[in-house]
Amino acid sequence: MAKLTKRQKVAVEMHDKEKHYPLAEAVDIVKANASSKFDETVEIAxxxxxxxxxxxxxxxxxxxxxxxxxxxxxxxxxxxxDKAEEATAAGAELVGAEDLMEKIQAGAMDFDRCIATPDMMAVVGRLGKVLGPRGLMPNPKLGTVTPNITDAVKAAKGGQVEFRAEKTGIVHAGLGKSSFTKEALNENIKAFVGAVLKAKPTGAKGTFVKKIAVSSTMGPGVKLEVGDVI
Incomplete structure (x- = not known):
C-alpha cells in the first residue's frame, strides 16, 4: 500500500464513528482506511x-x-x-436461448448482469425463482429487457449500477475503487444519491433519506451529512 498523506493520516486518527461528515471529508477517511493489499471497493448504504x-x-x-x-x-x-451475434460482438460472456436457460438451471451463475431481448422473456420467465432472488431478472424498467442489445451490454460493462431497496429499506451499492481519485468517488456518490432520490416512490411518507454511510470493503463505515449530498 502507498504511504498515507499527512491529510489521510489525520483522517484516520480523527475519525469519530458517531459523527456525520461532509462528503469530501468522508471520502478522505474511507480512502485512508482502505489498507488492504487489494483495491477495495468503495460502498454506500x-x-x-x-x-x-x-x-x-x-x-x-x-x-x-x-x-x-x-x-x-x-x-x-x-x-x-442476429441479436445473439450482436451480444457477442458487444462483449457479452454468455449468450444463448434455451441452451443458456439450461446452463443456469444446472447452476452456471458466473455472471453479474442478465439482459434479454423482449421475445426471449417467455424463456427467461422460467428462471424467475433462480434469477429473481439474486437481483438478476431482466426488467424493461431497468433497460435489461431491450432490443438494443449492444447499448445494454456496453452500459452494463461501462459502469451501470442497479439498485433495489432491501426488506429493511436499505439500498447498498459499490460505487468505485479505493484507488479512484477523491473527485471521481465524490462524483459517483453524488450521482448515485441523485438517482435514488429520483426513484422516490409515491407511497413514501416523511423523511425519505434517513442515513447514509460510505466505507471500503474492509474499512469502517463513515456517516455522511445527508444534507451535503441531497
Missing amino acids: MNLGVDPRHADQMVRGVIQLPNGTGKSVRVAVFARG
Missing part, C-alpha cells in the same frame, strides 16, 4: 424511510456512474440469431 413490502414503497432503479465502478462485469444475454 442508504437507509430509506420506506417499507418495500408495500408495492408503492419499492425503490428500484439504475444509474450510469460518471466514472464507472472499476469492476469487471460479466454479462449474460438471452437472444437468438
Whole structure:
C-alpha cells in the first residue's frame, strides 16, 4: 500500500464513528482506511424511510456512474440469431436461448448482469425463482429487457449500477475503487444519491433519506451529512 498523506493520516486518527461528515471529508477517511493489499471497493448504504413490502414503497432503479465502478462485469444475454451475434460482438460472456436457460438451471451463475431481448422473456420467465432472488431478472424498467442489445451490454460493462431497496429499506451499492481519485468517488456518490432520490416512490411518507454511510470493503463505515449530498 502507498504511504498515507499527512491529510489521510489525520483522517484516520480523527475519525469519530458517531459523527456525520461532509462528503469530501468522508471520502478522505474511507480512502485512508482502505489498507488492504487489494483495491477495495468503495460502498454506500442508504437507509430509506420506506417499507418495500408495500408495492408503492419499492425503490428500484439504475444509474450510469460518471466514472464507472472499476469492476469487471460479466454479462449474460438471452437472444437468438442476429441479436445473439450482436451480444457477442458487444462483449457479452454468455449468450444463448434455451441452451443458456439450461446452463443456469444446472447452476452456471458466473455472471453479474442478465439482459434479454423482449421475445426471449417467455424463456427467461422460467428462471424467475433462480434469477429473481439474486437481483438478476431482466426488467424493461431497468433497460435489461431491450432490443438494443449492444447499448445494454456496453452500459452494463461501462459502469451501470442497479439498485433495489432491501426488506429493511436499505439500498447498498459499490460505487468505485479505493484507488479512484477523491473527485471521481465524490462524483459517483453524488450521482448515485441523485438517482435514488429520483426513484422516490409515491407511497413514501416523511423523511425519505434517513442515513447514509460510505466505507471500503474492509474499512469502517463513515456517516455522511445527508444534507451535503441531497
